[in-house]
Amino acid sequence: MYSFDSRVRYSEVDSKGYIKMNSILDYFQDCSSFQAEEVEVGLDYMAEKHMAWVLTCWQVEFKRCPSFGEKITVSTWPYDFKGFFGYRNYTLKGEGEELLACANSVWVLLDLESGKPVRVLQEMADAYEFCPRLPMEHTSRKVALPKEMEAKEPFPVHKYHIDTNQHVNNGKYICMAQEYLPQGFQTGKMKAEYRKAAVYGDMIYPYARQEAGKITVSLADEQGSPYAVIELEERK
Known part of the structure; x- marks a missing residue:
């Protein structure tokens, strides 16, 4: 550790x-x-x-x-x-x-x-020295996309999104997704699936769907193919 x-x-x-x-x-x-x-x-x-x-x-x-x-x-x-x-x-x-x-x-x-x-x-x-796995809930690696999602305003990938691997840093996708949380929403659980890398100059086409206690955000390319899918569950 x-x-x-x-x-x-x-x-x-x-x-x-x-x-x-x-x-x-x-x-x-x-x-x-x-x-x-x-x-x-x-x-x-x-x-x-x-x-x-x-x-x-x-x-x-x-x-x-x-x-x-x-x-x-x-x-x-x-x-x-x-x-x-x-x-x-x-x-x-x-x-x-x-x-x-x-x-x-x-x-x-x-x-x-x-x-x-x-x-x-x-x-x-x-x-590395291995340690035992945390006794937390281990769910599917995939984040399911709702059938119907609301399209949001597209935006470009900026230089400040990029890390040493020359693509958008993992945490920056989460910053992007947080923009679609309603006021007062407190996240208790978060799942993120990274499907492909966005790079400087790409356009991000966001889609969001709010359900009871949960919001799913897809950050996609122009064809709707996700770079990342993030699921945010409200703290109970």
């Missing part, structure tokens, strides 16, 4: 002073990146191998959103590698070990030159 301590920063909170959902996801992504650097299979190693870990899906449970200035601990660990895939958990805890949020994620290892999945190298797997 890899962990680091932090405090909720002003730049990470919403208009009411609570940490934003996408800020929690950024902490999770940063934590796994830090762990990769710690065990020497980080950005430079991956660049030399012409490989990248690409998130295919994750599900996140938000127990309580900490407020500005609260002390937090972010942790992550892999619990399995199978073929092309890596499986990883995350937790966000407050003082006294209070569980604030947790996540399960599935990643695929890509060869950046061919664009195809490759089997996890043994030396990569050996670099």
Whole structure:
């Protein structure tokens, strides 16, 4: 397991002073990146191998959103590698070990030159110490699209959406999806499925559907083929 301590920063909170959902996801992504650097299979190693870990899906449970200035601990660990895939958990805890949020994620290892999945190298797997999988609900990796969805105003992918893999960062899709949440909606669970990569200059065509206690957002191309599908369930 890899962990680091932090405090909720002003730049990470919403208009009411609570940490934003996408800020929690950024902490999770940063934590796994830090762990990769710690065990020497980080950005430079991956660049030399012409490989990248690409998130295919994750599900996140938000127990309580900490407020500005609260002390937090972010942790992550892999619990399995199978073929092309890596499986990883995350937790966000407050003082006294209070569980604030947790996540399960599935990643695929890509060869950046061919664009195809490759089997996890043994030396990569050996670099990590596995920990048991979190006892959280593990649902399907797919997010079902409702039959009828409302089309929203299209917008372009901007430079600030792009990460070192030269495509839209996972967390940025969540920022996009949050735009379609009604006022006062507090997310208790989130599922995201990433189907293909959007790059700088692409246009995003959003579609949304609100049902009882749940909102589904498809961020698609001009033909309606999704880059990402996000399901947001209201906290009960």
